Amino acid sequence: xxxxxxxxxxILPVTxxxxxxxxxxxxxxxxxxxxxxxxxxxxxxxxxxxxxKFPTSFKNTLLLAAAVVxxxxxxxxxxxxxxxxxxxxxDLVLYVWTIPLGISDLAAGIIWLAIxxxxxxxxxxxxxxGFIEQPTNxxxxxxxxxxxxxxxxxxxxxxxxxxxxxxxxxxxxxxxEYYEAAEVxxxxxxxxxxxxxxxxxxxxxxxxxxxxxxxxxxxxxxxQALGGTLFPVLMGETYKYQFELLNGGAxxxxxxxxxxxxIAATLxxxxxLRVPKGASI
Amino acid sequence: MAxxxxxxxxxxxxxxxxxxxxxxxxxxxxxxxxxxxxxxPEAVNAFPKSFIPEFDLGSLTxxxxxxxxxxxxxxxxxxxxxxxxxxxVLGAPAGYALSRFEFRGKExxxxxxxxTRAFPLPLLALPLAVxxxxxxxxxxIFGLALIHTTLALPFSVLITFxxxxxxxxxxxxxxxxxxxxRLTAFTKVILPLVLPGITASAIFAFVISWNEVFAAAVLTIxxxxxxxxxxxxxxxxxxxxxxxxxxxxxxxxxxxxFAVRKYLFAMWGIANR
Amino acid sequence: MAEIEIKNIAKxxxxxxxxxxxxxxxxxxxxxxxxxxxxxxxxxxxxIIAGLETATSGEVWIGGRRIDHLSPKDRGIAMVFQNYAVxxxxxxxxxxxxxxxxxxxxxxxxxxxxxxxxELMHIExxxxxxxxxxxxxxxxxxxxxxxxxxxxxxxxxxxxxxNLDALLRMEMRAELKGVLAESKTTAIYVxxxxxxxxSMADRISVMHQGRIxxxxxxxxxxxxxxxxFVAGFIGNPPMNFLPATEVSKGQWSVAGxxxxxxxxxxxxxxxxxxxxxxxxxxxxxxxxxxxxEPLGAHLLVTCxxxxxxxxxxxxxxxxxxxxxxxxxxxxxxxxxxxxxxxTQAICLS
Numbered sequence: 001x002x003x004x005x006x007x008x009x010x011i012l013p014v015t016x017x018x019x020x021x022x023x024x025x026x027x028x029x030x031x032x033x034x035x036x037x038x039x040x041x042x043x044x045x046x047x048x049x050x051x052x053k054f055p056t057s058f059k060n061t062l063l064l065a066a067a068v069v070x071x072x073x074x075x076x077x078x079x080x081x082x083x084x085x086x087x088x089x090x091d092l093v094l095y096v097w098t099i100p101l102g103i104s105d106l107a108a109g110i111i112w113l114a115i116x117x118x119x120x121x122x123x124x125x126x127x128x129x130g131f132i133e134q135p136t137n138x139x140x141x142x143x144x145x146x147x148x149x150x151x152x153x154x155x156x157x158x159x160x161x162x163x164x165x166x167x168x169x170x171x172x173x174x175x176x177e178y179y180e181a182a183e184v185x186x187x188x189x190x191x192x193x194x195x196x197x198x199x200x201x202x203x204x205x206x207x208x209x210x211x212x213x214x215x216x217x218x219x220x221x222x223x224q225a226l227g228g229t230l231f232p233v234l235m236g237e238t239y240k241y242q243f244e245l246l247n248g249g250a251x252x253x254x255x256x257x258x259x260x261x262x263i264a265a266t267l268x269x270x271x272x273l274r275v276p277k278g279a280s281i
Numbered sequence: 282m283a284x285x286x287x288x289x290x291x292x293x294x295x296x297x298x299x300x301x302x303x304x305x306x307x308x309x310x311x312x313x314x315x316x317x318x319x320x321x322p323e324a325v326n327a328f329p330k331s332f333i334p335e336f337d338l339g340s341l342t343x344x345x346x347x348x349x350x351x352x353x354x355x356x357x358x359x360x361x362x363x364x365x366x367x368x369x370v371l372g373a374p375a376g377y378a379l380s381r382f383e384f385r386g387k388e389x390x391x392x393x394x395x396x397t398r399a400f401p402l403p404l405l406a407l408p409l410a411v412x413x414x415x416x417x418x419x420x421x422i423f424g425l426a427l428i429h430t431t432l433a434l435p436f437s438v439l440i441t442f443x444x445x446x447x448x449x450x451x452x453x454x455x456x457x458x459x460x461x462x463r464l465t466a467f468t469k470v471i472l473p474l475v476l477p478g479i480t481a482s483a484i485f486a487f488v489i490s491w492n493e494v495f496a497a498a499v500l501t502i503x504x505x506x507x508x509x510x511x512x513x514x515x516x517x518x519x520x521x522x523x524x525x526x527x528x529x530x531x532x533x534x535x536x537x538x539f540a541v542r543k544y545l546f547a548m549w550g551i552a553n554r
Numbered sequence: 555m556a557e558i559e560i561k562n563i564a565k566x567x568x569x570x571x572x573x574x575x576x577x578x579x580x581x582x583x584x585x586x587x588x589x590x591x592x593x594x595x596x597x598x599x600x601x602i603i604a605g606l607e608t609a610t611s612g613e614v615w616i617g618g619r620r621i622d623h624l625s626p627k628d629r630g631i632a633m634v635f636q637n638y639a640v641x642x643x644x645x646x647x648x649x650x651x652x653x654x655x656x657x658x659x660x661x662x663x664x665x666x667x668x669x670x671x672x673e674l675m676h677i678e679x680x681x682x683x684x685x686x687x688x689x690x691x692x693x694x695x696x697x698x699x700x701x702x703x704x705x706x707x708x709x710x711x712x713x714x715x716x717n718l719d720a721l722l723r724m725e726m727r728a729e730l731k732g733v734l735a736e737s738k739t740t741a742i743y744v745x746x747x748x749x750x751x752x753s754m755a756d757r758i759s760v761m762h763q764g765r766i767x768x769x770x771x772x773x774x775x776x777x778x779x780x781x782x783f784v785a786g787f788i789g790n791p792p793m794n795f796l797p798a799t800e801v802s803k804g805q806w807s808v809a810g811x812x813x814x815x816x817x818x819x820x821x822x823x824x825x826x827x828x829x830x831x832x833x834x835x836x837x838x839x840x841x842x843x844x845x846x847e848p849l850g851a852h853l854l855v856t857c858x859x860x861x862x863x864x865x866x867x868x869x870x871x872x873x874x875x876x877x878x879x880x881x882x883x884x885x886x887x888x889x890x891x892x893x894x895x896x897t898q899a900i901c902l903s
Contacts, residue, residue: 007387015393017431018397024412025405028412098545100307102538105492110530114313114317449637
């Protein structure tokens with residue numbers, strides 16, 4: 001039987017494809033970032049990091065991730081626990097909660113723009129309730145905090161669903177007997193959550209967090225739609241270097257910086273949430 | 282006893298309101314978008330807003346007539362369709378191999394797949410833009426579909442891996458002993474059983490491509506997809522155009538998530554491991 | 555004629571040697587049971603015969619034809635799986651007819667054979683159902699019918715009854731034996747259940763750590779185990795062992811009693827007797843009863859004999875309590891002897 005060569009034959013297409021469209025361009029990005037036309041150099045990195053906007057966009061990206069991801073984690077855990085105990089209407093509620101999964105970041109930005117723009121629903125509501133007389137421009141230079149809040153809300157609204165899906169799937173893999181055993185030994189609902197659910201959910205938690213954190217560092221379209229240039233982020237800077245300034249080397253340099261913080265975050269998450277050998281379900 | 286049942290029912294009330302509140306948190310912003318889409322351009326730009334749509338197709342008509350919008354919509358569909366086909370045709374065999382064989386290099390291969398998931402993939406659009414110009418597929422639907430496939434492939438490999446793993450190998454072995462070759466066992470036994478799941482994973486790939494913004498914006502100039510088109514015109518286009526465009530982006534997503542809802546969770550269950 | 559010959563089959567997974575040079579002949583129409591604990595290699599051997607696993611070395615012949623290089627479909631075998639492997643997307647009819655359709659038999663022939671085997675397995679009324687609508691026992695019947703419909707030279711069964719409950723298992727055991735005898739196929743049956751093996755087999759191959767420990771008729775395996783492992787594995791409760799010391803030529807002292815045993819044997823040996831071959835007597839092996847379990851038909855007594863575990867199956871009318879000392883006399887012709895070092899049985903003659 002040809003069962004020795006068959007698996008290789010089956011993975012060949014993906015491997016070749018990823019080689020050409022992932023590994024090779026990956027090398028090209030690195031190459032581009034370290035050259036300016038004359039050999040190996042850090043010029044691109046010096047150029048982008050010393051630009052006055054870089055500290056802001058770097059800080060903004062990290063701050064946004066730091067604000068959004070923990071809220072999403074808490075929210076996703078809450079939702080996942082709620083559905084687990086649900087009997088009637090579980091499917092409907094899950095469907096509603098996972099709707100944002102299919103919504104692009106651009107559309108999410110536009111949706112939240114409908115709320116926060118000057119003639120938008122938030123202003124309309126506040127006027128209807130008598131808080132304000134005239135609509136104010138909520139998203140402007142004068143209110144950087146509000147811009148941040150709007151973007152964070154849109155991100156939380158859009159991307160909690162992916163964590164929810166991963167966590168619900170993970171909770172589904174935990175045998176019910178563990179909870180019954182814990183209950184018999186006197187653990188209340190909160191203790192059961194912290195002592196059974198959380199530790200046994202570590203593989204799912206780390207998948208969800210890694211995926212989410214990486215995507216958080218890539219935040220782009222939501223910011224473009226809501227804040228535009230008011231709230232510079234790393235990915236937006238990459239886009240600008242590539243298109244407006246036509247500087248591929250600089251764009252690649254920022255891309256590599258995003259990659260480095262992504263990998264660093266991934267390693268930290270995997271380390272913190274690692275499961276000792278033999279302790280998995 | 283009365284105390285317990287009282288605290289039970291009040292706990293139940295908090296729980297139910299929590300569920301309703303979280304549903305509202307998802308649905309209300311979508312409702313706002315719906316209001317804006319189904320209102321005339323004048324109403325969209327007016328203040329204060331009505332909280333009930335006026336069912337005017339003005340914004341949508343404006344959207345449909347806006348230069349380049351319809352062809353952008355068409356491009357989006359084509360790119361997503363090619364991505365869908367490519368990621369299943371390339372990904373499913375690998376998913377099958379991962380679920381059925383032990384082979385040298387399996388771990389390395391899995392690592393490569395996971396690596397793509399851990400990498401800010403849209404960034405690859407930058408060098409690929411150069412590569413595409415050299416090969417002459419720059420600014421084409423096909424070129425963009427290639428990078429969207431890179432984006433969707435890790436998911437389709439992991440999802441099909443978990444689908445195939447869910448089918449007992451004995452079914453396949455039984456088919457072999459009953460006169461099937463590897464191929465006929467696959468087509469007669471495995472394929473009918475995984476087809477719904479494969480469809481779900483194909484739809485997932487479609488949605489990934491449909492929603493992708495960055496690479497689409499970088500790689501297309503003339504042949505913009507809907508997302509790229511909207512992004513490019515964010516600064517200049519009027520509000521009602523943005524909202525109508527946003528709405529058109531959202532609708533297929535709603536339908537698709539509904540279609541694959543059964544598989545979403547099963548897909549991630551094993552893919553986590 | 556479908557005689558199966560297994561010649562020097564060996565299989566290793568990496569560094570682990572699952573099978574060591576297995577040689578075995580299964581005669582035409584014979585019912586051969588491969589018996590052993592999990593991990594002994596019995597399933598691996600079956601899967602090698604089926605072609606689901608490739609042997610590291612050795613040959614498999616069926617009916618005078620070498621088949622180890624052929625794919626499963628060309629070996630003239632049919633197989634029944636432990637979890638039945640009834641295709642969930644096909645009806646019972648299409649499941650039973652699956653192999654026949656693969657052979658491109660004409661429709662009428664497929665129907666004839668499906669109905670005949672369904673009748674044989676008493677599942678005619680289920681032909682339109684799907685596997686999800688069947689009980690475990692019914693699925694089991696479908697799996698057997700599907701294999702029989704192929705009219706194979708050889709039928710291979712991998713623990714086919716182990717997922718059924720006890721009563722159903724007993725019922726199916728008898729039925730399966732009858733059906734297979736009637737179909738005149740050669741059968742290889744893998745199980746870890748010694749009762750199944752004893753009741754169904756023409757011949758049993760007891761497997762242990764990738765080797766065949768003993769290969770003979772059920773009664774022979776039970777009465778004359780070839781080594782200590784087989785003696786301890788077959789029989790419930792298993793055989794008792796006590797160390798013996800030589801008193802004079804052919805005379806051995808066991809727990810204070812004298813028995814005539816092997817003459818001129820060098821090295822330490824064990825005395826062995828089955829619990830049911832003991833009876834209470836005035837003289838005999840002195841045993842202190844530790845646990846007394848009335849099992850209805852008889853009494854199972856777990857005793858201590860000079861620090862060794864010793865069990866006896868006695869008459870249920872016997873008044874005996876834990877702590878009592880009794881004397882147990884072994885039935886002379888049932889006493890067996892084993893070499894302590896090689897663990898092999900010692901022949902008396």
